[in-house]
Amino acid sequence: xxxxxxxxxxxxxxxxxxxxxxxxxxxxxxxxxxxxxxxxxxxxxxxxxxxxxxxxxxxxxxxxxxxxxxxxxxxxxxxxxxxxxxxxxxxxxxxxxxxxxxxxxxxxxx
Amino acid sequence: xxxxxxxxxxxxxxxxxxxxxxxxxxxxxxxxxxxxxxxxxxxxxxxxxxxxxxxxxxxxxxxxxxxxxxxxxxxxxxxxxxxxxxxxxxxxxxxxxxxxxxxxxxxxxxxxxxx
Numbered sequence: 126x127x128x129x130x131x132x133x134x135x136x137x138x139x140x141x142x143x144x145x146x147x148x149x150x151x152x153x154x155x156x157x158x159x160x161x162x163x164x165x166x167x168x169x170x171x172x173x174x175x176x177x178x179x180x181x182x183x184x185x186x187x188x189x190x191x192x193x194x195x196x197x198x199x200x201x202x203x204x205x206x207x208x209x210x211x212x213x214x215x216x217x218x219x220x221x222x223x224x225x226x227x228x229x230x231x232x233x234x235x
Numbered sequence: 236x237x238x239x240x241x242x243x244x245x246x247x248x249x250x251x252x253x254x255x256x257x258x259x260x261x262x263x264x265x266x267x268x269x270x271x272x273x274x275x276x277x278x279x280x281x282x283x284x285x286x287x288x289x290x291x292x293x294x295x296x297x298x299x300x301x302x303x304x305x306x307x308x309x310x311x312x313x314x315x316x317x318x319x320x321x322x323x324x325x326x327x328x329x330x331x332x333x334x335x336x337x338x339x340x341x342x343x344x345x346x347x348x349x350x
Binding site: 129133159166167168169170171174212222223224225226227228 | 269276277278279280281284326328338339340341342343344346
């Protein structure tokens with residue numbers, strides 16, 4: 126089983142739609158969780174950290190369910206510029222080591 | 236602004252040659268940097284952790300004699316792919332974490348194509 130699993134998509138949505146991505150992780154000792162965004166042929170960029178209490182940053186909401194080992198990202202009012210691959214990232218608990226999911230591709234169309 | 240730079244951004248080389256990739260921390264001193272590799276449609280895989288002034292720590296399955304890492308200063312880490320082969324063609328990305336935190340900032344990556 127992969128350490129971090131994501132649905133690869135692609136998710137094709139119209140502008141203005143709400144879309145949700147899910148991610149599961151296998152290591153119950155994982156300490157920190159993140160969503161990164163990666164544009165085609167570019168490096169990943171931090172979108173947001175994920176906290177147990179859930180957190181929101183503008184149109185983006187991230188949630189963590191430690192019991193189910195499940196992380197989610199909700200994007201409201203999708204924009205064309207949201208088209209990218211969204212990477213679920215977990216820090217298993219070692220010093221700064223990150224484990225990446227394969228990413229979920231989002232395509233927002235006019 | 237950018238936190239990390241990489242050079243070159245793209246390189247094409249012949250099989251059997253060695254390629255050096257530089258990763259620079261632009262505004263911060265980085266005792267630790269990370270090297271990742273990403274194949275098409277695959278996730279980023281950590282290759283090694285580069286430690287300033289000491290040997291790098293390699294992940295399981297990564298050959299340390301093939302992927303030489305040197306972290307001689309607090310702002311520069313280099314990855315040398317020795318005797319490159321076509322299967323080494325990939326996107327190589329470095330990163331650093333600031334202040335001991337787990338949030339990492341990535342360089343723009345180096346796309347290597349070995350013919």
